[in-house]
Amino acid sequence: xxxxxxxxxxxxLDQWSGFTGILPTSTFIKLIHRHEKLIALFTGNQFGKNVTxxxxxxxxxxxxxxxxxxxxxxxxxxxxxRFCAEKKPNDTxxxxxxxxxxxxxxxxxxxxxxxxxxxxxxxxxxxEPYSGxxxxxxFMGYSQEIQVSAGQQRASVYLDENCKREFYNEQIPxxxxxDGDIIIGMTPALGQVTWQxxxxxxxxxxxxxxxxxxxxxxxxxxxxxxxxxxxxxDNDICVFMAASDxxxxxxxxxxxKNEKELELTKxxxxxxxxxxxxxxxxxxxxxxxxKIDAYDEETEDIRRYGIFRQVSGRVFKDFDQVHEINESRYxxxxxxxxxxxGRATDYHQSTPWHTTFIAISPQDEAFVWQESVMSPDKFVTxxxxxxxxxxxxxxxxxxxxxxxxxxxxxxxTGVSTIDDLNRIFxxxxxxxxxxxxxxxxxxxxxxxxxxxxxxxxxxxRLCGTPFNNKQMVDGRLQWLPTMWIFSDCRVTIDxxxxxxxxxxxxxxxxxxxxxxxxxMQKNSHICTAIECLFKEQGFKGRPxxxxxxxxxxxxxxxxxx
Numbered sequence: 291x292x293x294x295x296x297x298x299x300x301x302x303l304d305q306w307s308g309f310t311g312i313l314p315t316s317t318f319i320k321l322i323h324r325h326e327k328l329i330a331l332f333t334g335n336q337f338g339k340n341v342t343x344x345x346x347x348x349x350x351x352x353x354x355x356x357x358x359x360x361x362x363x364x365x366x367x368x369x370x371x372r373f374c375a376e377k378k379p380n381d382t383x384x385x386x387x388x389x390x391x392x393x394x395x396x397x398x399x400x401x402x403x404x405x406x407x408x409x410x411x412x413x414x415x416x417x418e419p420y421s422g423x424x425x426x427x428x429f430m431g432y433s434q435e436i437q438v439s440a441g442q443q444r445a446s447v448y449l450d451e452n453c454k455r456e457f458y459n460e461q462i463p464x465x466x467x468x469d470g471d472i473i474i475g476m477t478p479a480l481g482q483v484t485w486q487x488x489x490x491x492x493x494x495x496x497x498x499x500x501x502x503x504x505x506x507x508x509x510x511x512x513x514x515x516x517x518x519x520x521x522x523x524d525n526d527i528c529v530f531m532a533a534s535d536x537x538x539x540x541x542x543x544x545x546x547k548n549e550k551e552l553e554l555t556k557x558x559x560x561x562x563x564x565x566x567x568x569x570x571x572x573x574x575x576x577x578x579x580x581k582i583d584a585y586d587e588e589t590e591d592i593r594r595y596g597i598f599r600q601v602s603g604r605v606f607k608d609f610d611q612v613h614e615i616n617e618s619r620y621x622x623x624x625x626x627x628x629x630x631x632g633r634a635t636d637y638h639q640s641t642p643w644h645t646t647f648i649a650i651s652p653q654d655e656a657f658v659w660q661e662s663v664m665s666p667d668k669f670v671t672x673x674x675x676x677x678x679x680x681x682x683x684x685x686x687x688x689x690x691x692x693x694x695x696x697x698x699x700x701x702x703t704g705v706s707t708i709d710d711l712n713r714i715f716x717x718x719x720x721x722x723x724x725x726x727x728x729x730x731x732x733x734x735x736x737x738x739x740x741x742x743x744x745x746x747x748x749x750x751r752l753c754g755t756p757f758n759n760k761q762m763v764d765g766r767l768q769w770l771p772t773m774w775i776f777s778d779c780r781v782t783i784d785x786x787x788x789x790x791x792x793x794x795x796x797x798x799x800x801x802x803x804x805x806x807x808x809x810m811q812k813n814s815h816i817c818t819a820i821e822c823l824f825k826e827q828g829f830k831g832r833p834x835x836x837x838x839x840x841x842x843x844x845x846x847x848x849x850x851x
Contacts, residue, residue: 305399309348312397313538317530318342320498322349325357326528327465330474330490333596334534339475343448344393346473347371350446352419360446360471362418362425368445368468369425370413372461375450378412378431390450391429432457443468451476455485478598487598492787494529496520502533506595511607513751522614522777533595535578544574603790605740605809605817608747612754614783617659617776620756625649625659625685632689632829633682634732634819637696637707640667644815645678646782648823649685654831655759656746656773656824661782661816671707675714679724687727689829690715691822694731732822739821746773746824769833782816789813 303310315338317331331339346355353361362369379391391407398416404424405415412429428444432453444464449457449472461472476486491497497519499507504515534540548571554560555569563569572580578594591597629652635645647660660681664674696707703710711729719726749770753759759770775782792808823829 305401308396309345309398312341312345313542314345315342315532315536315538316500317498317532317536318345321346321530322354323356324528325359326496326526327471328474328490328527329471329530330476330486330494330527331530331532332476332478332486332491332598333530333532333536334592334594335477336534336537337532337596338537338539339477340389340393340450343473343475344390344397347394347446347448348397351416351425359469362445364418364421364423366425366445368443368470369423370428370442370444371426372428372430372444372447372464373450374430374432374448374453374457374461376432378429378434380407380409380412380429381431388429388431390448394427443470445470447472449474449476452479452486455489458485477596478592488788490527491529491598492784493523493525494521494527495523495525496528497531498528499531500533500536502535503531503595503597506533506591506597510591510597513608513610519611521611522616531596535574535594540574540578544572544577547577548572604787605789605791606744606747606786608744608751609786610751613747613750613773613775613786614777615657615756615774617778625657626651627685630829630831631682631685631687632691632823632826633678633687633727634689634691634822635662635678635693635696636815636819637693638666638815639695641665642815643674644781644819645681646816646819646823647682648820650829650831652831653757653759653769653833654771655756656771657756658773658775658779658782658820660776661779663781671710672714675711676718676723679715679718682724682727684725686725689823689826690727690729691732691819691826692729693818693822694734696729697731733825736825739823739825742771742824743773743817743821746771750774769831771830782820785813785816789817 317333321329321331321342331343333339349355350360351362353363355361373390373394375388375390377388379388381388394414402417402419403414404417407414407429414427414429415424416427417423418425442464443466444461445468447461447464447470449461458472465471474486474490478486499515499517499519501517504517507513507515551560551563552566552569552571555563555566558564560569630650631648632650633645633647635643637643642663642665645662646658647662649657649659651657662674662678662681664677666674669677692708692711696711699706708729708731715724715726715729718724749759750772753761753770753772756772756774759772760767761770762768763770775786777783790810790813792810
């Protein structure tokens with residue numbers, strides 16, 4: 291290589307120093323392998339979300355992403371990428387500045403920028419390195435009218451930090467014909483009870499956590515979390531969770547800091563350490579902890595580890611994927627008819643009726659195997675009763691419980707909804723629809739049902755799989771009461787995941803008041819119905835009085851899920 295060629299090579303490398311000079315995070319390495327159409331990074335402050343996501347976009351523009359559909363090629367039709375934040379980079383009014391634009395300018399070579407943004411134009415024209423063709427980066431602010439973003443297709447959309455659900459929803463149609471994707475990067479800050487928790491985090495098919503986040507979750511909730519958790523759903527969503535500590539820049543910062551302080555110690559100028567023997571280098575964790583020491587534990591969860599406040603506010607914290615089971619795997623011949631069956635309906639006059647169906651084995655394992663959700667605005671009582679009876683198949687239900695509101699006598703008929711149900715179920719039985727059943731109101735005072743559900747969910751995590759609940763506890767074998775949910779019962783699963791305690795409306799209340807102890811109404815209906823059945827003293831298996839035989843081989847042969 292001649293001197294001229296070498297100089298040209300060095301200049302070429304210098305052009306990309308803003309990209310190559312940034313240490314990649316472990317999240318970046320995994321991000322450029324993901325195929326999902328919706329990817330969200332929920333991280334601690336100063337993790338480097340913008341750097342990680344922008345580095346990933348540069349890889350795509352260079353055609354080096356491991357999923358070919360995400361690469362920019364000369365033949366790519368849709369060549370505009372939309373980057374959204376609280377403000378556009380050319381917005382000079384007060385408030386936060388745009389942090390995406392300077393990162394892009396640092397990473398993308400200046401000679402490959404054909405046209406930069408101006409005061410009036412928020413679109414950059416960039417040059418594809420290998421073909422010389424143009425592609426575009428469009429900047430938008432969340433304060434802009436939603437319809438401004440309508441009407442044009444985009445290859446990809448990046449949403450930085452929190453935006454309104456309406457703004458997010460408007461981006462989805464912009465990706466229909468381009469088959470594009472959305473990336474979200476945010477720290478779930480206090481005082482922002484955001485839609486991202488329910489619509490993204492809870493619905494994600496894959497959640498990828500760094501070891502530091504796993505360790506924090508273990509410390510906080512006493513549960514073991516997987517580094518890559520794959521859930522039983524078809525949502526094309528992947529969530530990354532990473533801590534501030536996962537930013538490799540802190541390793542360099544702490545190393546340099548220790549070197550400087552050691553040198554000061556050698557010179558006798560250190561304010562604390564007088565000799566080299568006394569010198570104690572600071573660790574990365576110690577450095578970050580010192581910076582956030584003024585935060586309370588919950589704020590640290592959010593700001594350092596990117597953990598949603600809603601996670602700790604869940605009513606049933608122990609419920610997760612382990613409780614979801616496949617019906618055909620564990621019950622290839624159906625649920626045995628000799629088991630104990632119960633169903634309960636959370637009754638309302640205008641909002642939907644939510645009915646749960648639960649079977650309990652002699653070994654005291656509860657299985658939520660069916661659900662019914664029907665609105666009285668669309669259906670009359672007869673139609674809803676027919677649906678409940680039909681979904682009960684030919685099982686005999688010992689317990690048929692309903693909200694006490696259904697016992698109120700209706701002024702126009704002189705009878706209650708419970709009276710109507712008992713009459714209708716008797717008639718349906720004569721027509722060979724269901725097996726009948728006598729409905730009565732449930733106990734609305736006791737909290738026993740909720741505690742029983744929590745106990746069963748915790749025991750299920752201990753057992754790991756159905757039909758494995760004979761465990762050694764305190765030195766003796768016991769049949770632990772458990773609860774499992776068929777994977778087809780999606781309303782039940784979503785409700786158990788998302789039912790949370792009510793929250794104060796603003797940040798100042800969060801900082802000055804204790805958390806509320808009343809659960810939210812939202813997502814409560816199926817949960818309330820499940821709880822009411824477990825308030826019944828007799829709604830349980832009795833392994834101590836049954837001559838329990840081993841579970842049939844057709845079930846046991848499947849082992850763990």
